Amino acid sequence: MVPLDYYLILSAVIFAIGVIGVLVRRNLIVVLMSIELMLNAVNLTFITFSRFLGSMQGQVIVFFVMAVAAAEAVIGLAIVISVFRHRRSLDPQEMQLLKW
Amino acid sequence: MDASIILFYVISVLLVLSSLMVVFLRNVVHCALALVAALFLIAILFVMLHAPMVGVLQVLVYAGAIMVLFLFVIMFLNPTASEPRRKLWWGFGSLAALLLAASLAALLSNGEAPADPVAATETFGSPETLAKSLFTDFVLPFEITSVLLLVAIIGAVVLAKREP
Amino acid sequence: MVATTQAVVTVDLLRWMPLIPLLASLINMFFGARLGRKTAGGLACAAVLASFAIALYVFWLLPATGMFRDTVYTWIESGSFQVKLSFQVDALTAVMLLVVTGIGFLIHIYSLGYMGHDEGMVRFFVYLNLFIFFMLLLVMGDNLLVLFIGWEGVGLCSYLLIGFWYHDHANTIAGNKAFIVNRIGDFGFVLGLLLLVTELGRQGIWTLDFMELQQHVNLLSPEKITLITLLLFVGAAGKSAQIPLFVWLPDAMAGPTPVSALIHAATMVTAGAYMTARLHFLFVLAPETLSLIATIGAATAFFAATVALTQTDIKRVLAYSTVSQLGYMFVAVGIGAFSAAIFHLFTHAFFKACLFLGSGSVIHALDGEQDMRKMGGLKAYLPTTYWTYVIATLAIAGAPFTAGFFSKDFILWQAYSSPRGSTELWFVGWLTAGLTAFYMFRQLFLVFHGECRVDEHVKAHIHESPAVMTVPLVVLAAGSIFAGWLGAPEYLWGSLWDHWLQPIFGGAHEAAHGSLTDEINLTLLTLAIGGLGFLLAYFIYGRASKLPDRLASLAGGGPYRLLLHKYYIDEIYDVLIVRPFTYCSRWLAQVFDPGVIDGLVNAVARGARGFSLIWREVQTGNVQHYLAGFLAATLALLAYFLKQQ
Numbered sequence: 001m002v003p004l005d006y007y008l009i010l011s012a013v014i015f016a017i018g019v020i021g022v023l024v025r026r027n028l029i030v031v032l033m034s035i036e037l038m039l040n041a042v043n044l045t046f047i048t049f050s051r052f053l054g055s056m057q058g059q060v061i062v063f064f065v066m067a068v069a070a071a072e073a074v075i076g077l078a079i080v081i082s083v084f085r086h087r088r089s090l091d092p093q094e095m096q097l098l099k100w
Numbered sequence: 101m102d103a104s105i106i107l108f109y110v111i112s113v114l115l116v117l118s119s120l121m122v123v124f125l126r127n128v129v130h131c132a133l134a135l136v137a138a139l140f141l142i143a144i145l146f147v148m149l150h151a152p153m154v155g156v157l158q159v160l161v162y163a164g165a166i167m168v169l170f171l172f173v174i175m176f177l178n179p180t181a182s183e184p185r186r187k188l189w190w191g192f193g194s195l196a197a198l199l200l201a202a203s204l205a206a207l208l209s210n211g212e213a214p215a216d217p218v219a220a221t222e223t224f225g226s227p228e229t230l231a232k233s234l235f236t237d238f239v240l241p242f243e244i245t246s247v248l249l250l251v252a253i254i255g256a257v258v259l260a261k262r263e264p
Numbered sequence: 265m266v267a268t269t270q271a272v273v274t275v276d277l278l279r280w281m282p283l284i285p286l287l288a289s290l291i292n293m294f295f296g297a298r299l300g301r302k303t304a305g306g307l308a309c310a311a312v313l314a315s316f317a318i319a320l321y322v323f324w325l326l327p328a329t330g331m332f333r334d335t336v337y338t339w340i341e342s343g344s345f346q347v348k349l350s351f352q353v354d355a356l357t358a359v360m361l362l363v364v365t366g367i368g369f370l371i372h373i374y375s376l377g378y379m380g381h382d383e384g385m386v387r388f389f390v391y392l393n394l395f396i397f398f399m400l401l402l403v404m405g406d407n408l409l410v411l412f413i414g415w416e417g418v419g420l421c422s423y424l425l426i427g428f429w430y431h432d433h434a435n436t437i438a439g440n441k442a443f444i445v446n447r448i449g450d451f452g453f454v455l456g457l458l459l460l461v462t463e464l465g466r467q468g469i470w471t472l473d474f475m476e477l478q479q480h481v482n483l484l485s486p487e488k489i490t491l492i493t494l495l496l497f498v499g500a501a502g503k504s505a506q507i508p509l510f511v512w513l514p515d516a517m518a519g520p521t522p523v524s525a526l527i528h529a530a531t532m533v534t535a536g537a538y539m540t541a542r543l544h545f546l547f548v549l550a551p552e553t554l555s556l557i558a559t560i561g562a563a564t565a566f567f568a569a570t571v572a573l574t575q576t577d578i579k580r581v582l583a584y585s586t587v588s589q590l591g592y593m594f595v596a597v598g599i600g601a602f603s604a605a606i607f608h609l610f611t612h613a614f615f616k617a618c619l620f621l622g623s624g625s626v627i628h629a630l631d632g633e634q635d636m637r638k639m640g641g642l643k644a645y646l647p648t649t650y651w652t653y654v655i656a657t658l659a660i661a662g663a664p665f666t667a668g669f670f671s672k673d674f675i676l677w678q679a680y681s682s683p684r685g686s687t688e689l690w691f692v693g694w695l696t697a698g699l700t701a702f703y704m705f706r707q708l709f710l711v712f713h714g715e716c717r718v719d720e721h722v723k724a725h726i727h728e729s730p731a732v733m734t735v736p737l738v739v740l741a742a743g744s745i746f747a748g749w750l751g752a753p754e755y756l757w758g759s760l761w762d763h764w765l766q767p768i769f770g771g772a773h774e775a776a777h778g779s780l781t782d783e784i785n786l787t788l789l790t791l792a793i794g795g796l797g798f799l800l801a802y803f804i805y806g807r808a809s810k811l812p813d814r815l816a817s818l819a820g821g822g823p824y825r826l827l828l829h830k831y832y833i834d835e836i837y838d839v840l841i842v843r844p845f846t847y848c849s850r851w852l853a854q855v856f857d858p859g860v861i862d863g864l865v866n867a868v869a870r871g872a873r874g875f876s877l878i879w880r881e882v883q884t885g886n887v888q889h890y891l892a893g894f895l896a897a898t899l900a901l902l903a904y905f906l907k908q909q
Contacts, residue, residue: 002108007149008208010112014119014138016201019895021123023888024193026185029128029174031888033135036166037119040142043158051149056233059154059225063234066161067245071252073166077173078259084177085262096885196895203902207909 007048014041028083028090032076039069104148111148115141128179132170139163151225278334278351281318281361282400285311289393296386305379308389309372312396316365323358330354330767333406340409345461345470352406352474356768359606360403360538363613367530368396370736374621375522377732378628388428388520395421399531403538407472408457411539415453415503418532419446425527426519438518445512449502456495460546463488478545486549493546493553496539504536505587506594507564511834513587517579521624524579529586529620530613537593537609541602544769548600554684558598562692565591567831569699573706574816574828577634578623581707584830585660586616588696592675595693599685601678603765607751608675610761611659611667614747618656618740625649625729625737626711631722636707641716645726648734650712652741657708659744661701662794667748672697673787674751680786690786697790701797709805753783 018041021034043062050058084090118141121134139162146155223229234242288311296304322332335350353361372392379385398421402414420443427439461472467483469476481489500506505513516528527533540547540557547554565588572584589612596605627634629646643650659666662673676697680690716723728734751761804811816824826832882893 002102002105002148005208006108006112007145009205010115012201012204012208013116015204016197017116017119017123019200020193020197023196023892023895024190025123027128027179029170029177029179030122030131033122033131033170036135036162037122037138040139040162044142044145047146047149047151047154050151054224056224056229059151059230060233060238062151062154063157063230064238064241064245066157067249070161070166071248073169074252074256075259077169078256081173081177081260084179090177090179092887095887098883099885100880100883193892196892196899199899200895200902203899203906206906207902 004048004052008045011041011044011048014038014044026091026093028080028092029077031092032073032080035076036069036073039065107148108145111141111144115145128174129171132167132174135170136163136167139167149225153225153227153230276334277318277322278332278353278404279336281315281351281365281404282397284314285393285400286397287311289390289397292386292390292393296390299386301380301385304386305372305376305389308393309369309376311393312365312369312372315396315400316362316369319358319361319365322353323362326353326355326358343470345465347407347409347472349410350406351404351410353404354768355765356538356541356606357403359610359764361400363610364396364399364403364531367613367617367740368399368526370739371522371526371530371617371621374525374624374733374736375520377730378522378624379520380732382520384428388425391421391424391428392522392526395425395527395532399535402535406474408460408474408477409472411542412453412457415499415535415539416450418527418535419443419450419503422446422516422523422527422532425523426516428519428523432518435518438512438515442512442516445509446502449499449509452495452498452502453500456492456499459488459495460492463492474542477543481545481549484549489546490550490552493543493550494556496543496546497553497557500536500539500594501560502536503539504533504590504594505564506536506560506591507567510564510568510587511837514580514583514830517577517583521579521620521627524583525617525620525624528583529616533586533590534593534609534613537590537597537605540594540597541606541769544600544602547597551684554598554600556598558595558684558689561591561594561596561598562689562696563591564588565595565696566692566699569696569703571827571830572703573699574824576636578626578636578639578707578711579620579634581636581703582616582619582623585619585700585704586612588700589616589660592672592693592696595679595689596675599678599682599689601675601682603762603769604671604674604678606765607761608671611671611744611748611751614740614743615656615659615666615668618652618737618744619660621733621737621740622649622653622656625733628729628733629726630718631725633718633722636710638717638719639711640714640718641712642718642726643712646712646728648728648737652734652737653708653712655741656744657704659748661704661798662697662790664791665745665749667744667746670748670751670753673753673790676790677753677783677786681782694790694793698793698797701794702801705798705801706805709801713806714808753787 015038018034018038021037022031025031025034043065046058046062046065048058050056050062080090083095087094115138118134118138122131122138125131125134139158143155143158143163146152146158285308288307292299292304292308299307326332332353333350334352335348337349338346339349340347372389375388375392379388382388395418398414398417400414402411402418405411405414423439423443426442427436430436430439457472460477461470463484464471464477464480467480469480469483471477471480484492498509502509513528513533517524519528547557568584568588568591572581572588575581575584589608593605593608593612596602596608625646626639626642626649629642629649630639633639655666659668662669676690676693679685679693680687718726750764751759753759803809804815818824829835
């Protein structure tokens with residue numbers, strides 16, 4: 001029987017790794033992938049608590065999170081395509097039109 | 101030592117490794133593949149946590165559809181420019197993430213581990229149970245999610261359309 | 265000197281006295297152009313006549329009643345402090361009312377002729393009626409605040425009327441000067457008023473009502489009363505042209521002659537004396553102030569008379585004469601002989617108005633010439649003007665049985681015999697009487713006698729003034745004789761005047777030293793020096809001679825020039841006060857305001873801008889930077905929660 005804490009620490013670590021990717025990588029697609037990683041870490045937390053509290057609500061939430069993550073990945077990638085067409089670059093640091 | 105704990109350790113090590121690969125590898129395709137591996141491993145964890153339905157959905161939707169989409173886009177765009185790296189930024193980011201992980205872990209591990217209420221039930225996490233929750237307590241979010249998906253599809257088509 | 269208590273009767277009639285001229289003024293202001301000059305002028309005169317009729321009626325009823333009061337409405341109400349817009353008529357006010365409305369009416373009639381060809385005639389009558397309104401407010405107010413409104417209002421009208429012919433810049437400057445110097449006086453007045461209110465308030469009484477002030481005046485300490493009265497006297501000095509605030513009155517002659525007659529001789533300038541008389545119960549408790557008032561009054565009387573000796577403009581002589589006679593009134597106030605002061609105010613209104621209107625008649629006949637050196641021999645051309653002028657001159661010089669004789673003698677006797685008087689005061693007043701006779705007859709001889717020095721082209725048009733102008737002259741000349749008969753000394757037929765004002769000022773004046781013989785002797789002395797002045801004027805100016813020029817060049821011409829240039833007081837004021845003040849103002853406007861005030865505001869703006877210039881750098885446009893910010897905030901929150909545990 002794996003203790004609760006182990007799962008939670010694992011998801012915290014995965015989340016932190018996802019954060020690194022979002023902050024540091026200069027490729028938009030990898031940034032999106034890191035966001036997916038973060039979402040999955042959260043999903044893991046939800047399922048863990050669902051198991052340990054004996055409630056189905058956690059799994060239902062994960063269901064919805066997955067649906068929303070799909071929608072978001074779709075739109076995000078469509079934007080990436082659009083941006084790439086205009087700027088021929090996927091570097092978020094080159095997209096600074098909203099600078100002061 | 102319990103078999104489940106050993107399994108857990110193995111899977112978690114692999115998971116952390118593949119996540120690090122997602123974040124640190126240079127080639128985008130390699131990152132995508134590492135992410136697929138990570139998603140699979142998480143699906144296994146789901147199953148271990150008595151959520152078989154969600155685990156299957158994870159494989160089907162996440163690894164199966166979303167990651168395919170990612171790869172599709174990567175190959176469509178075929179980005180050739182290599183991305184510049186900055187040591188300072190990397191160090192800083194890693195430090196921040198470390199802090200984040202540490203504080204989250206500290207916060208989360210302060211709760212008591214409750215007794216295991218789920219071992220008795222057979223149907224916990226099964227499709228029937230999930231469907232029952234979904235179509236009774238959560239029918240409204242369910243319907244709205246379908247609208248959301250519709251909107252996402254239309255939005256994606258509009259955004260990615262090639263201008264005539 | 266405690267006033268006897270009187271019955272008070274409320275009558276709604278009082279408010280119409282100021283209201284009718286105000287209405288006429290407003291009608292003329294808005295519809296005057298449409299009404300036409302004749303109708304507008306007629307309306308204005310009718311309004312003042314109506315006020316005069318009411319004043320007569322009230323005067324007639326007064327002895328039987330005691331005092332009339334008319335409260336219009338409560339103006340200020342703050343806790344126990346109440347100020348009402350309310351009028352009162354007692355014996356003192358009744359006298360002032362008759363002077364203001366009666367002589368005002370005569371001057372309005374005169375203006376129909378004098379201003380008849382002036383294109384601003386309607387505007388003139390608007391201002392003149394407005395002046396009557398404010399002056400009536402001043403004399404009828406039953407509390408200090410209503411008096412002050414009138415006080416300020418007449419100052420305004422004075423400014424408007426002095427600068428009436430505003431196209432000539434010099435006139436507007438004169439108007440400004442009058443207003444500004446008045447304002448300095450008003451500053452003192454307001455301070456005195458405020459001090460009075462707060463000091464009484466400290467004792468628990470919050471009022472500005474004259475009757476209530478009189479009741480509670482002994483609650484104040486003598487030092488406070490002295491300070492209050494000093495400040496109030498500053499106001500009176502400004503309004504009534506005493507040293508050092510008299511400089512505006514000679515310049516005020518820039519206004520049309522009826523204005524000089526009404527405002528700067530008969531009514532507005534007497535407001536200071538009226539105010540001190542109204543507040544006599546306050547002033548008698550401040551002996552130091554009173555002696556200061558007497559000293560200033562005497563000094564003013566004397567110095568103004570010396571300046572009048574040399575002036576060449578016909579109106580200037582009369583202006584300095586007015587300042588001098590006002591000095592007499594304040595000598596009387598300073599001695600505590602308020603009844604005498606008001607009596608001189610009364611008689612002076614008649615003969616000074618007559619003199620001014622007469623000079624206006626001369627100016628009118630000579631097409632605007634005011635320099636006496638270009639006059640002479642006008643007796644033949646302007647008979648009515650001449651004879652009324654003679655009568656008024658006799659009056660002001662104190663010829664026997666004229667009005668000026670009785671009122672001036674009254675003051676001089678009081679100066680000598682009253683406990684607060686002194687021989688020195690009497691002496692200065694006596695000398696001034698001699699000077700007065702001299703310069704007035706000098707003017708008479710220069711203008712009406714001798715050879716006619718008028719320019720040829722003007723001489724062709726000389727004509728006597730129309731009846732509209734000469735009838736008031738005759739009426740005023742009659743007043744200059746008979747008005748004084750009301751205040752004869754005891755050894756003749758007694759003073760009706762004193763009897764009339766007894767409820768206010770408390771009756772007979774105590775003669776501390778000096779007997780009946782002294783009184784008669786002093787009168788004879790005054791007659792003597794008056795006669796001397798007349799004779800000197802006759803010998804120097806009455807006949808063609810080189811004496812005037814030789815006198816002028818006496819002692820190298822220095823004293824003559826000093827007097828001619830009015831002791832250079834305007835120049836002194838300019839250097840001591842006006843220039844430093846202007847310099848400061850200019851510095852403030854050009855250096856301080858743009859530099860410091862604007863600088864402060866701009867510095868704030870610059871600071872905000874600088875601040876935002878720094879902080880806007882946060883918006884780099886780089887999403888990853890924003891996410892880093894998110895992360896930092898999240899870490900902070902987590903740290904907080906950890907601490908909580």
